[in-house]
Amino acid sequence: MKKISLLIAVFICLLSCKNETKQVVDLEENRAKSYNPNDGLITMKGEFVYYADAAVLQTPNEIYGVVIDENMHKLDEQVKPHKKEDTDMVPVTVRVRKFEKPEGEEGWKYRVEIKDILKVEAPDPEKDDVIKLSN
Structure with missing residues (x-):
């Protein structure tokens, strides 16, 4: 029973982290746009x-x-x-x-x-x- 509970908890954690990764990627993409010194912008x-x-x-x-x-x-x-x-x-x-x-x-x-x-x-x-x- 402990193994099943642990497996479910790990699965839930992985699902909840998926959205955070997307937000971090979007933030990094915007940051890359805003700090490119060679584009003249x-x-x-x-x-x-x-x-x-x-x-x-x-x-x-x-x-x-x-x-x-x-x-x-x-x-x-x-x-x-x-x-x-x-x-x-x-x-x-x-x-x-x-x-x-x-x-x-x-x-x-x-x-x-x-x-x-x-x-x-x-x-x-x-x-x-x-x-x-x-x-």
Whole structure:
């Protein structure tokens, strides 16, 4: 009876560890994407918003215009469930190609083109930095 109980316990442990391995592999895959120094991309963490045909990534130090392309739309789809209003900014971590905006165009000095989406987080509900205007 002890052998059967031990065998069942070992079997249950092996089944429960299977999911953890997948999570570790996904984490390592994202980490490999974010730290490859030879691809010319940089990892940025900031708040993302896409509203009225304008996309912005705001980091603690700077604001970047985001190139509107397929990857930006994928990020917007992942961000939508975390928004209460269309203008809400959502914390994200992305791999981007950073470049200066073309001469003579309006907007922020630098633009970013999203290459990989590493993480999308829910906004902090305790954060109170929104200014709303009303009549």
